[in-house]
Amino acid sequence: MxxxxxxxxxxxxxxxxxxxxxxxxxxxxxxxxxxxxxxxxxxxxxxxxxxxxxxxxxxxxxxxxxxxxxxxxxxxxxxxxxxxxxxxxxxxxxxxxxxxxxxxxxxxxxxxxxxxxxxxxxxxxxxxxxxxxxxxxxxxxxxxxxxxxxxxxxxxxxxxxxxKPQQSSKTNRSETAPLKKVGRISPVENHDSKHFWQGLRDGKLLIQECSECQTKRHPPQPMCETCQSLEWQTIESNCFGTIYSYTAIHYPEIPPFDYPNVIVLVDLDEGVRIAAQLEGTQPEKIEIGDRVQAHIKEVQDGLALPIFKVTAK
Amino acid sequence: MKLSQASIGQDLPQLDIDITARLIVSGAIASQDFEDVHHDKAAANAKGTPDIFMNILTTNGLVGRYLSDWAGPDSIIKRIKLKLGVPNFPGDTMVLTGTVTAIENQTVEISFKGKNGLGNHVVGTAFIEPKVELND
Amino acid sequence: MTNMKDKIAIVGIGATEFSKNSGRSEMQLACEAAHSAVKDSGLQGADIDGMATFSMDNNWEIEVHRQIGGQELRFFSRTEFGGGGAIGPFAHAVSAIQSGQCNNVIVYRGMNERSGLRFGSGEIMSMNALNPDMIHFSHYFPTGFMTPASWIAMCARRYMHQYGATSEDFGRITVSLRDFASTNPNAFFYQKPLTLEEHQSSKMIADPLRLFDCCQESDGAVAFVITSLERAKDLPQTPVEIASVRQCALPSSRQVTPFYHQDIAQFPEFDAMADDLYGVAGVQAEDIDFACLYDHFSPSILPQLEAFKFCARGEAKDLVASGHISRGGKMPVNTNGGQIGEAYIHGLNGILEVVRQMRGESPNQIDNTEHALVTAGAGVPTGAAILRKH
The missing domain is CATH 3.10.129.10 (Hotdog Thioesterase)
Known part of the structure; x- marks a missing residue:
């Protein structure tokens, strides 16, 4: 012992x-x-x-x-x-x-x-x-x-x-450091993806479309995987789609989210799949195949995200 | 609100509480808790926290207020079970939410949570009964 | 995939204990496991001229190699994609030895995944904007979609929807694994079997995944020594031949967010590899005596059973319910208890168990151990292999 x-x-x-x-x-x-x-x-x-x-x-x-x-x-x-x-x-x-x-x-x-x-x-x-x-x-x-x-x-x-208080980077907060609220992790906005995040700040859900072969894609990438073109434009989604799969996250509870935190994979009507949060429906009432609509919401300073709601079973 | 009308799954209205140094200090003094970390920022710093923080009895008192605001002044709180998580520091806001999770005979069980900018400050369960005879 | 030229085998194994708090550095764990694998193989540290591991491993190959007495390192490689990297290092070792780049390779992984950074905590690895992880996860982290359980839950939900599987079907897998673990002294859940009722009452983590559907978080290290079968003839241990091995990523594959396959109820990388692996090894599904299938989450076992043709699509839940993969079953899966029952060493502890079975040294020894199927992570670019007893 x-x-x-x-x-x-x-x-x-x-x-x-x-x-x-x-x-x-x-x-x-x-x-x-x-x-x-x-x-x-x-x-x-x-x-x-x-x-x-x-x-x-x-x-x-x-x-x-x-x-x-x-x-x-x-x-x-x-x-x-x-x-x-x-x-x-x-x-x-x-x-x-x-x-x-x-x-x-x-x-x-x-x-x-x-x-x-x-x-x-x-x-x-x-x-x-x-x-x-x-x-x-x-x-x-x-x-x-x-x-x-x-x-x-x-x-x-x-x-x-x-x-015994430990001195680790996780728990040791400097005496003078201002108390910082734990916010959502901000996305990396780089040459390939900035348009997507800026689009959301402007209230639009933008989908990349190849200028050569019109294949749509999400998440963003610089080259069309169908025809290898580097030319692309965006189209604005009408924000309607169908739930392809979903999960209700219960644990661990990570600030600043509310739990259960429902995440859906939505097949947008434009033909691409996107992962996003869903609000307004109890997890046990959600079904694959439910019709959903997104509204774009500023969730914290400088970060807007599509949030889905069920519109029809 | 009549407690007898409560139903399982019903949500209590959310209550936002601004965490100020005044609330922390007045709550500590009102609960006779004179530990320095609840009123002396320098002492709190020396113990490794960035500021003074709320004592458990103030949290308890705020939860009691939240419950009786909803259940009505004559309701009787029989039991409060709670677990503390991240501290309540000045400048934050604690959002109290609750849901009716069970009703047995007349006892209403409520799951509640107080969440601030750092995460969950308090999570717990309370049991409330309607008034029978207030004293004795 | 052409045939294997020279035959390659696993001739040494080493491991630390598996725990929740190793009390030592990841480097020390890796050195301990690698050193004991070398001793087990009958080779010397100076014979080791190749090192292969996961890109997530925090122990540089040159550091481990030097400390175990290595001299010149002629080959070193790493494999990306988390647990999907559990087979890549073996594939690389085979290629490197067959092509004459080196002779004796150590495959290793040492981690303090419980006492250090826990993958299930939602804490991120790096905020560096140039890090490919952060670029990739930017489409998930801002919504709170941050844990492996929540990502794989999407696939499990879809599997339930398409094939009528239930949480109890997942539970039967966990119960089978915990049964093996209960008689394995190396397992965290040694002497702690689980009932289906206990599984069903365990807390929800990411619907439909419950606590007991999830693998553990563990500290520990595992290492293997790999060399030619020719060389193995002079070494003391029963060689375990790598009869076929390959990796796989598809255009729809993504790093642990497998949402863009046409059908996410499957992990189609496994379907893509199955025929190759059987063909090169010269065996069929019915020749496989037992398997080590990657079990980060219990439902992930089901599509793997289907991809490797142990049953038809959608019927894996019935195969599980029949006892086929459990103790005494026709094709036991994860006889060490798996990552759910024994420990989570990123898949390598399961491969260790396969070698032990073929040597006749498993605490849950089975009779027929000629051929085993082993897989790396599910829901990531991955790999698989067929091992053969010699």
């Missing part, structure tokens, strides 16, 4: 399964705190904001028993620190910390005057995993929230990833 596996095993023995608490809320559930939350979130639910007997948004659950701004727990709380395990992982080099999942059940909504306390149990410390952020392990905490009558009002399972 490797050194790091041993270290994690020791942490497991020390922390997993130990229920610690109580941690008390600094204050009773108050309209002031609820109002501050609603103001921040843009929440307008009147039940949260009424002048008396307001209830608290259930999603506030975890915040009630948090430490104060200085890191202190409220009086009468246990002096054990739930997050000691995270500190120990820090000292092993897993200094990165990110919450990765959250599963909360709300047994009853809290209301003004409720005084909450919580208990916390480390449920699991995973084996080492390779993740996109770096090597690390997942720590799963289970928290229970009780009111002043010791009635359970909610619970939450929270999983954190503790990782």
């Amino acid at each position: 490797s050194e790091s596996h041993k270290e994690l095993d020791l942490l497991r023995q020390k922390f997993v399964g130990q229920r610690v608490g109580p941690y008390y809320a600094w204050n009773k559930v108050s309209r002031t705190q609820v109002w501050q939350w609603c103001a921040a979130m843009g929440e307008t639910n009147p039940n949260y904001l009424q002048k008396s007997d307001a209830v608290a948004p259930p999603t506030m659950l975890q915040s009630w028993t948090f430490r104060d701004v200085h890191g202190n727990y409220a009086p009468d709380s246990t002096d054990k620190n739930t997050y000691e395990v995270l500190g120990e992982l820090d000292s092993l080099g897993y200094v990165g910390s990110v919450a990765v999942s959250y599963d909360q059940s709300y047994h009853r909504y809290l209301k003004e005057g409720d005084h909450v306390h919580s208990f916390s149990t480390i449920k699991d410390i995973s084996d080492l995993k390779s993740t996109g952020l770096g090597e690390g392990c997942f720590v799963t905490e289970f928290a229970e929230y009780f009111d002043h009558d010791d009635q359970l009002c909610g619970d939450a399972t929270i999983t954190y990833l503790k990782y």
